[in-house]
Amino acid sequence: MTTGPSRTSPDYRSQEHRRSTEVDHDLEPLRQQVSAIIDAILSDTKPEEAHVREKLRQHIKNNPGQPEKALLCHLLAVSVDQDAS
Template sequence: MPHLLKSNELSSSTPPPIPSADAQVLEFRRPRGKERTPSRTSPQLLEAGQDLGPLRGQVTEIIDSILAETGPDEAEVRENLRRHVANHPGRPEKALLKHLLNVSS
C-alpha cells in the first residue's frame, strides 16, 4: 500500500495531492528543535543593526590593516577584499565574512 506524507505547514505554491482510495496518509512533523523561527520585523532589524556598532568598529580596523599591507604577494587578496567591501556598503562585517569564506575555499 503506498504511503503519502502530509506536511503540517501551509503551502501556497502547490495544492496537496489527492490520495488514491488505497493510500494511507501519514502526517509529517518536524523533529524537535527544528521548528521554524519567525522572521524579523523592521524594528528588530534596526535594533540588531545598532548592536553591531562595536563589532563593525573592530571589523573596520581589521579590513584597514589588511588593506594597508603593501606586499605584492597579497595584492590579489587585497583586491578581492576591496571588491567585497564595495559590494556590501555600510556592512563591513558581511564584507569580511564573505572575504574569509572566499579565501578559505
C-alpha cells in the same frame, strides 16, 4: 483579507532584508572591530598580497555599510581558494 508577497517574490526579499536600526546599533562594536581588521589588511603593501586586497575591496563594494558581512565573505572565499589548491 490581504496577504503579503510570496516568499519567492522580489517584494518579499526586499522586506526580508530590511535592516532594523536596533540591529545596526547592536552591531556597532563588531563593525568597529571588523573595520580595524579590514584597515590593517588593506594598509599592507606587500606586492604578493595585492590580489588578496583587491578581492577584499570587491567584497566591501558588494556589501556597502556591512563590513562584517564583507569580511565574512572574504574569509569564506579565501578558505575555498585554499581548499582548491
